[in-house]
Amino acid sequence: MSKRIFSIWLLIFITSCVKDVDFKQVDDISIAPVLESSLLFFDFPASEFEEPTGTAIVTVGDDLELDVFTDEFLRDNLIRAEFFFEITNSIDRNFRADIIMYDENDQLTYAFDISIVPNGNTEVVTTHTEVFEDALLEQLKNTVRLELVLSMFPSPTGIPLNQNSLGNIKMRSKATLFFLIDTEDN
Amino acid sequence: MNAVKKCCILCLLLSCFVNAQNKQLLYNYTDIPQSLLLNPGAEVNYKWHVGIPLLSHLHASAGASGVSAYDLFADNGIDFNEKLRRVVYNLDRKDYFTINQQLEILSGGFAFGNSYEPDKYLSFGLYQELDVHFYYPRDYAILAYEGNRDNIGREFDLGDLNGKGELISVLHVGVTKKVNKKWTYGVRGKIYSSLLNFKSTNNSGRFVTTEGTNNFYNHTFDLDLELQTSGVASLVDLENDGQNDWNQKAIKELRKRVLFGGNLGLGVDVGFTYHPKEQFTITGSIQDIGFIHHAKDVETYTLKGEYTFEGVNPLFPNNGSGQTADEYWQEITDNFEDLFELDTITKNYTSWRSPKLNGSASYKYGKKVLKECNCTANDGDYLNEVGVQLFAIGRSRRPQLAVTTFYYRRLFSFLSGKVTYTADGFSKTNVGLGLSSHFGNMNFYLMADNLFEYQNIAKAQYASVQLGFNYIFPMEKK
Numbered sequence: 001m002s003k004r005i006f007s008i009w010l011l012i013f014i015t016s017c018v019k020d021v022d023f024k025q026v027d028d029i030s031i032a033p034v035l036e037s038s039l040l041f042f043d044f045p046a047s048e049f050e051e052p053t054g055t056a057i058v059t060v061g062d063d064l065e066l067d068v069f070t071d072e073f074l075r076d077n078l079i080r081a082e083f084f085f086e087i088t089n090s091i092d093r094n095f096r097a098d099i100i101m102y103d104e105n106d107q108l109t110y111a112f113d114i115s116i117v118p119n120g121n122t123e124v125v126t127t128h129t130e131v132f133e134d135a136l137l138e139q140l141k142n143t144v145r146l147e148l149v150l151s152m153f154p155s156p157t158g159i160p161l162n163q164n165s166l167g168n169i170k171m172r173s174k175a176t177l178f179f180l181i182d183t184e185d186n
Numbered sequence: 187m188n189a190v191k192k193c194c195i196l197c198l199l200l201s202c203f204v205n206a207q208n209k210q211l212l213y214n215y216t217d218i219p220q221s222l223l224l225n226p227g228a229e230v231n232y233k234w235h236v237g238i239p240l241l242s243h244l245h246a247s248a249g250a251s252g253v254s255a256y257d258l259f260a261d262n263g264i265d266f267n268e269k270l271r272r273v274v275y276n277l278d279r280k281d282y283f284t285i286n287q288q289l290e291i292l293s294g295g296f297a298f299g300n301s302y303e304p305d306k307y308l309s310f311g312l313y314q315e316l317d318v319h320f321y322y323p324r325d326y327a328i329l330a331y332e333g334n335r336d337n338i339g340r341e342f343d344l345g346d347l348n349g350k351g352e353l354i355s356v357l358h359v360g361v362t363k364k365v366n367k368k369w370t371y372g373v374r375g376k377i378y379s380s381l382l383n384f385k386s387t388n389n390s391g392r393f394v395t396t397e398g399t400n401n402f403y404n405h406t407f408d409l410d411l412e413l414q415t416s417g418v419a420s421l422v423d424l425e426n427d428g429q430n431d432w433n434q435k436a437i438k439e440l441r442k443r444v445l446f447g448g449n450l451g452l453g454v455d456v457g458f459t460y461h462p463k464e465q466f467t468i469t470g471s472i473q474d475i476g477f478i479h480h481a482k483d484v485e486t487y488t489l490k491g492e493y494t495f496e497g498v499n500p501l502f503p504n505n506g507s508g509q510t511a512d513e514y515w516q517e518i519t520d521n522f523e524d525l526f527e528l529d530t531i532t533k534n535y536t537s538w539r540s541p542k543l544n545g546s547a548s549y550k551y552g553k554k555v556l557k558e559c560n561c562t563a564n565d566g567d568y569l570n571e572v573g574v575q576l577f578a579i580g581r582s583r584r585p586q587l588a589v590t591t592f593y594y595r596r597l598f599s600f601l602s603g604k605v606t607y608t609a610d611g612f613s614k615t616n617v618g619l620g621l622s623s624h625f626g627n628m629n630f631y632l633m634a635d636n637l638f639e640y641q642n643i644a645k646a647q648y649a650s651v652q653l654g655f656n657y658i659f660p661m662e663k664k
Contacts, residue, residue: 022260026266
């Protein structure tokens with residue numbers, strides 16, 4: 001009798017198994033989250049750019065540390081980045097925004113600019129998308145500092161800007177980061 | 187970075203081997219001395235017993251509510267990432283993963299009291315237990331899976347992180363007292379020694395991205411997260427001359443904590459058996475009403491703070507705040523650093539054990555028919571028992587319940603069996619089988635549940651196995 005019981009147990013154990021599963025599939029894992037983050041912004045009235053001659057180039061600018069892209073997780077898994085800028089201008093002048101990126105040795109990694117044209121004091125919306133992929137993405141991943149310079153060009157009609165001049169220049173921007181998380185070492 | 191990946195993969199794998207603590211097969215199976223661990227008021231009928239050291243009770247179980255290994259790893263031609271996507275979205279924050287394992291190191295017991303008819307049974311022992319339980323952190327999983335771009339306005343609940351784990355040894359002594367033919371009750375005192383503990387059950391906070399005013403988005407972080415650990419920091423700090431060396435040292439260190447060497451705690455089990463009529467039985471027990479006080483080798487990590495980020499306004503000093511660019515930039519960096527700075531504090535804490543409630547109502551029938559006279563043996567036991575059992579375990583969010591119906595049958599004088607059908611959070615079709623054999627005084631038992639899934643255990647959301655050897659000296663029949 002005990003033999004029979006024993007063989008029943010044996011049978012259960014032999015037939016119990018893990019079938020039709022392939023744990024190696026975990027190697028195929030790929031997750032592709034997309035993150036978006038606010039980036040730079042500003043909003044200035046025309047009076048900030050006060051210049052009495054109407055012929056001067058006025059530049060304002062600043063730089064900021066931006067070392068997130070050197071992070072190991074981003075280095076390994078970021079496959080594409082997009083910077084999106086939206087500039088709303090109602091100052092009757094041409095502007096140019098220069099975005100200049102530097103690595104840790106203060107060497108330029110990449111630079112691009114956005115030209116902004118006016119339409120009198122009517123709001124003109126200019127958008128610009130900068131896409132970082134492949135080699136350009138690598139340059140982004142070496143970037144630790146970013147400089148933004150906003151230049152205002154002389155008025156074609158020679159009208160100076162003063163405290164009472166109309167209009168604003170406003171910028172909003174965001175970064176869209178495309179990740180691909182998988183088991184392959186990139 | 188690779189650590190993050192490995193962690194993700196480990197969690198995925200772990201999620202496939204999860205189990206719980208219900209021992210419906212062993213409960214009130216009084217042929218087996220370890221039934222006293224589930225109900226100190228179980229009606230055992232031995233003169234004495236001793237468990238074979240390290241072999242008297244081995245229990246391992248794992249379960250996942252809502253998902254099985256098969257769901258994720260089936261070799262069925264469906265893309266793994268599609269299966270992963272289904273798992274990520276189909277589970278909800280109430281789903282959980284659990285692992286429980288017990289190993290009895292020593293155990294024994296003897297009857298005492300009235301010398302003609304001993305009415306008390308003292309049982310004692312030392313066992314080791316591992317228990318890990320965590321809820322599915324749904325919002326974290328979805329944020330990691332999708333990112334925030336397609337979730338503007340959605341609040342990610344950071345309270346979804348909820349888990350605890352412990353490795354303990356338990357030294358226990360219990361007394362079972364038979365009051366009369368109807369009543370038996372018992373109580374068991376326990377001293378817990380915690381080898382390792384972690385607990386992260388009081389988390390709250392949120393992360394949300396909303397449309398901004400000055401910029402496209404406002405990102406709001408509101409964090410209040412805490413992880414308490416004991417016994418972990420000293421292991422991490424062990425001198426490390428390679429992985430093998432570290433493993434050996436860690437095991438040596440853990441072994442020291444088995445007998446009073448760890449963080450100590452106290453607990454109690456109580457239980458009873460009652461026969462309203464001869465053939466009817468009602469039992470009930472509560473196990474592990476107890477706590478462990480963690481004062482040695484404790485480390486608590488907290489992440490606390492609130493911050494809304496809307497981007498960086500880079501053109502200075504024109505922004506009118508009077509701040510310099512440096513000050514402004516410094517403020518943003520400081521805010522982020524404060525927010526994500528992990529504070530490590532040494533703070534004593536108390537962890538409550540997960541209390542377990544068992545109950546049963548059953549009916550015995552069918553005495554053995556004697557061949558000689560074609561009559562039933564009046565002095566013998568009933569051969570069959572049917573009944574229902576209820577199990578509940580307290581967990582950090584809400585108790586988990588299971589209902590079982592069972593049939594017990596004494597097959598031969600040396601063999602008995604129990605079949606159970608259980609419905610719980612893992613499965614509505616869990617059939618289990620337990621056998622207990624007595625050859626001479628040697629008792630061997632083996633139990634496993636989810637038998638229907640045994641042909642392909644990967645499909646089971648829960649599986650458990652228990653086995654053990656005891657040496658039992660039964661009471662003589664009067």
